[in-house]
Amino acid sequence: MTIAQCFESAFDFEKFIALKFEDIGFDVRINSKENEPGYDFLAIKGDRIVAVQVKNYKNKVSINQVLKFRDYMSRSNIKEGAIISSKGFSAPAISSIAAEKVKNFHMGHLEDNRITWDYLSKSIANKDQVRSSSHYISVFTAKGGVGKTVISAHLGGALAISGYKVSIVDGDPEENLYRLTGKRAIVPNSRTGKNTTVNVCKMSDWGSVKKNDESIIVFDCSPSLERNNIELLKKTESFIIPTSLSPLDIGNKAEVLLRTMEQIRECNKNAYIFILLNKYYSPSVMDKQRYVEVKKIISDLNDKCVLIDPEEDVSIRESKILRNWGSQPDLAFKTVAGRCYPRDDFLKLAEYLLEHLNIEQ
Numbered sequence: 199m200t201i202a203q204c205f206e207s208a209f210d211f212e213k214f215i216a217l218k219f220e221d222i223g224f225d226v227r228i229n230s231k232e233n234e235p236g237y238d239f240l241a242i243k244g245d246r247i248v249a250v251q252v253k254n255y256k257n258k259v260s261i262n263q264v265l266k267f268r269d270y271m272s273r274s275n276i277k278e279g280a281i282i283s284s285k286g287f288s289a290p291a292i293s294s295i296a297a298e299k300v301k302n303f304h305m306g307h308l309e310d311n312r313i314t315w316d317y318l319s320k321s322i323a324n325k326d327q328v329r330s331s332s333h334y335i336s337v338f339t340a341k342g343g344v345g346k347t348v349i350s351a352h353l354g355g356a357l358a359i360s361g362y363k364v365s366i367v368d369g370d371p372e373e374n375l376y377r378l379t380g381k382r383a384i385v386p387n388s389r390t391g392k393n394t395t396v397n398v399c400k401m402s403d404w405g406s407v408k409k410n411d412e413s414i415i416v417f418d419c420s421p422s423l424e425r426n427n428i429e430l431l432k433k434t435e436s437f438i439i440p441t442s443l444s445p446l447d448i449g450n451k452a453e454v455l456l457r458t459m460e461q462i463r464e465c466n467k468n469a470y471i472f473i474l475l476n477k478y479y480s481p482s483v484m485d486k487q488r489y490v491e492v493k494k495i496i497s498d499l500n501d502k503c504v505l506i507d508p509e510e511d512v513s514i515r516e517s518k519i520l521r522n523w524g525s526q527p528d529l530a531f532k533t534v535a536g537r538c539y540p541r542d543d544f545l546k547l548a549e550y551l552l553e554h555l556n557i558e559q
């Protein structure tokens with residue numbers, strides 16, 4: 199249960215947030231006109247008056263709700279405003295404000311009993327309250343040739359075009375990825391012709407290259423656990439295990455998956471684990487049967503592990519363009535007649551992960 203859910207009414211939550219502003223030196227005046235849209239309280243410090251709107255909803259605050267409050271601010275001549283949410287904000291809601299570097303507006307959410315700022319145009323409290331930690335995603339299967347490198351590269355690209363600052367680290371001493379892309383993977387955009395690039399670095403250069411401003415770091419792992427940097431596996435919040443429904447990849451009774459999960463848990467007890475079907479195509483009756491068996495094995499483990507439903511949610515389809523990828527640093531995202539299956543699949547994967555994980559942009 200989150201703290202916000204502990205509040206019986208929206209008003210309790212509002213009062214709690216008001217107290218948080220008092221804690222950081224503001225005087226608070228609650229808006230007594232209960233049904234008036236707009237702000238819930240004013241936070242006043244010296245000549246600063248911040249109109250604060252509090253949102254205790256089940257969902258993230260949407261871009262529309264942010265724009266509505268911004269409209270209200272300009273209609274009512276309010277000079278500084280903030281929205282504090284119990285659930286955070288959608289990525290487009292934050293980027294709509296961040297892209298324009300809006301000067302008089304702040305967005306924050308309640309986390310671990312304090313306000314964490316998603317966007318802060320001018321210091322409200324200590325700047326160091328702005329979250330800057332990166333989210334680590336490791337792509338690891340204890341089996342060669344299942345698509346770890348292809349998936350690391352293209353997931354990195356899909357997250358980058360979704361507006362996230364991403365680095366990909368080639369954590370495999372074989373350095374297959376780095377040899378293909380060099381220091382930058384290019385994410386083509388056939389529609390605008392304007393490409394995006396994603397930094398790629400070798401494990402050995404990671405310490406000197408890392409900038410700490412990435413919101414997401416994707417690790418392409420070696421299939422031999424001991425050849426990976428164990429410290430980074432410990433830091434990982436989410437693992438992706440690519441596999442296919444072939445017994446050669448998954449094992450007869452999913453033993454490759456079970457071995458992979460065991461190895462992950464040897465060094466990391468808490469990370470989320472997502473099993474992703476790669477090289478996916480129309481499944482045969484046998485494949486469907488195997489899928490059901492694997493799903494049961496995984497759910498019996500009762501671990502923080504999900505087998506992503508390839509039909510309902512996401513899979514990476516078998517494609518020629520991915521099989522042939524690697525002769526140039528461009529990712530396989532070129533659209534032909536408006537379509538590109540890998541691009542669609544990886545954007546879906548990015549969206550799925552962002553929905554399930556609390557990743558800051």
Ligand SMILES: Nc1ncnc2c1ncn2[C@@H]1O[C@H](COP(=O)(O)OP(=O)(O)OP(=O)(O)O)[C@@H](O)[C@H]1O
Pocket residue numbers: 341342343344345346347348349370374420421476477478514515516517518520521522523
């Ligand atoms: N969805 C896909 N469709 C077609 N081919 C694919 C797909 N995913 C991966 N491949 C191909 O499978 C092969 C293995 O992929 P990749 O090198 O990414 O695997 P890996 O798990 O990183 O291997 P290793 O353990 O050797 O590092 C490559 O030839 C790649 O192009």
Ligand SMILES: [Mg+2]
Pocket residue numbers: 346347348370374418419
């Ligand atoms: Mg590889």
